[in-house]
Amino acid sequence: MRVLVTVASRHGATREMGSEVAEQLRAAGHDVDEVEPDDVEHVDPYDAVVMGSAVYVGRLGLGLRDLVDRQAGQLRQRPSWLFWSGPVGDPPMPATVPDDVTDIARTTGVRDVAVFAGRLDRDGLNISERALVALTRADAGDFRDLDAVRAWAQGIARALRSLQREG
Numbered sequence: 001m002r003v004l005v006t007v008a009s010r011h012g013a014t015r016e017m018g019s020e021v022a023e024q025l026r027a028a029g030h031d032v033d034e035v036e037p038d039d040v041e042h043v044d045p046y047d048a049v050v051m052g053s054a055v056y057v058g059r060l061g062l063g064l065r066d067l068v069d070r071q072a073g074q075l076r077q078r079p080s081w082l083f084w085s086g087p088v089g090d091p092p093m094p095a096t097v098p099d100d101v102t103d104i105a106r107t108t109g110v111r112d113v114a115v116f117a118g119r120l121d122r123d124g125l126n127i128s129e130r131a132l133v134a135l136t137r138a139d140a141g142d143f144r145d146l147d148a149v150r151a152w153a154q155g156i157a158r159a160l161r162s163l164q165r166e167g
């Protein structure tokens, strides 16, 4: 199947998770494109879509939100999945689900939503981001669990295999 993996990521940590998902789907025999949300004109060439975003001050990335606004109808017509990443620290905080996640899940009818802990590298932030992060008192560090990301992607591969058998 032809699969789109599209991830909103300012500092790369979430994009790398998207690449892990893409790798797992390629290993399962799918033809996978990784495209920035802003660069996706149409999703209709794809049989399935995996969306991802980090959270910034309680919101998913603007690029992903815009893509969903532009392509809501097309997204609803194909199987899609959503992951979000942001919570940092041990245990990962904050644990609340952003409203954008609920809205996008409802708009697109995603088959599953996953949350994965993120990575916060203070050196890579600009001044205003540092101020915002200081307010959230988030812990710096790489809290990502790429095994959990791969396991989730393998679940998507299994779901796609079932769809292929049905189709």
Ligand SMILES: Cc1cc2nc3c(=O)[nH]c(=O)nc-3n(C[C@H](O)[C@H](O)[C@H](O)COP(=O)(O)O)c2cc1C
Pocket: 008, 009, 010, 011, 012, 013, 014, 015, 054, 055, 056, 057, 058, 059, 085, 086, 087, 088, 093, 094, 117, 118, 119, 120, 121, 125, 128, 129, 130, 132, 133, 136, 138
């Ligand atoms: C300016 C800023 C604001 C953030 N706000 C939140 C937040 O509200 N909730 C959250 O869970 N994580 C928040 N984070 C943590 C990021 O989502 C996390 O570091 C993520 O892994 C960054 O992904 P990226 O490297 O793909 O940009 C914030 C990070 C930054 C830099």
